[in-house]
Amino acid sequence: AAGVIQSPRHLIKEKRETATLKCYPIPRHDTVYWYQQGPGQDPQFLISFYEKMQSDKGSIPDRFSAQQFSDYHSELNMSSLELGDSALYFCASSPTTSGNTDTQYFGPGTRLTVL
Amino acid sequence: AQSVTQLGSHVSVSEGALVLLRCNYSSSVPPYLFWYVQYPNQGLQLLLKYTTGATLVKGINGFEAEFKKSETSFHLTKPSAHMSDAAEYFCAVSDEGGGNKLTFGTGTQLKVEL
Numbered sequence A: 001a002a003g004v005i006q007s008p009r010h011l012i013k014e015k016r017e018t019a020t021l022k023c024y025p026i027p028r029h030d031t032v033y034w035y036q037q038g039p040g041q042d043p044q045f046l047i048s049f050y051e052k053m054q055s056d057k058g059s060i061p062d063r064f065s066a067q068q069f070s071d072y073h074s075e076l077n078m079s080s081l082e083l084g085d086s087a088l089y090f091c092a093s094s095p096t097t098s099g100n101t102d103t104q105y106f107g108p109g110t111r112l113t114v115l
Numbered sequence B: 001a002q003s004v005t006q007l008g009s010h011v012s013v014s015e016g017a018l019v020l021l022r023c024n025y026s027s028s029v030p031p032y033l034f035w036y037v038q039y040p041n042q043g044l045q046l047l048l049k050y051t052t053g054a055t056l057v058k059g060i061n062g063f064e065a066e067f068k069k070s071e072t073s074f075h076l077t078k079p080s081a082h083m084s085d086a087a088e089y090f091c092a093v094s095d096e097g098g099g100n101k102l103t104f105g106t107g108t109q110l111k112v113e114l
Helices: none
Strands: A005-007 A010-013 A019-024 A031-037 A044-050 A053-057 A064-068 A074-078 A087-094 A110-114 B003-007 B010-014 B019-026 B031-038 B044-050 B056-058 B064-068 B073-078 B087-095 B108-113
Touching: A005 A087, A010 A019, A019 A087, A019 A110, A031 A074, A044 A064, A044 A074, A074 A087, B003 B087, B010 B019, B019 B031, B019 B087, B019 B108, B031 B064, B031 B073, B044 B056, B044 B064, B044 B073, B073 B087
Parallel strands: A010 A110, B010 B108
Antiparallel strands: A005 A019, A019 A074, A031 A044, A031 A087, A044 A053, A064 A074, A087 A110, B003 B019, B019 B073, B031 B044, B031 B087, B056 B064, B064 B073, B087 B108
């Protein structure tokens, strides 16, 4: 079965640089979520989109922005990177019209390292 | 605001022994509860979930959990631990109706010893 795809899997950036993380949800899933998991921490919700509109917002820094495109893939844009942004970034998707609408399916994550 | 508390950041069991990972939730509305497992350097995999209906839910790999409203608990159990169960386990809660953000507990690292 198709799963959530995230790219890149690993990313190394310098402080103050920008980064773009991409997420391709499971086919026919129209809701996308982004989470940030710092070292040794639990995942923290950043932001979510439904039908290309932002549906909820969590503890996402103003330096970060995200959007969902017409093909439902999503991108998380991170600017002025700081050392503390080093983390594993997960994308999850869920359907909202049929199937397991209450379940989020997670991608493998993008590990961002800021030097 | 919803929250979950996982008691014990590290749990160690012998192979073949009972696994019990504790999770208590706090929610002002009927919760949806989940257990996810994370293997090293991998993503989160859904083990099982409770939404409505039967309070004892069975998941993958022989795990099950029971929703106890009176105790606000959703503990994860497995009768007999296997070495391959060693991983980090996260309990999570979302609002009724789904489609909402997950709030995770701080995780429990399960170690299985010979």
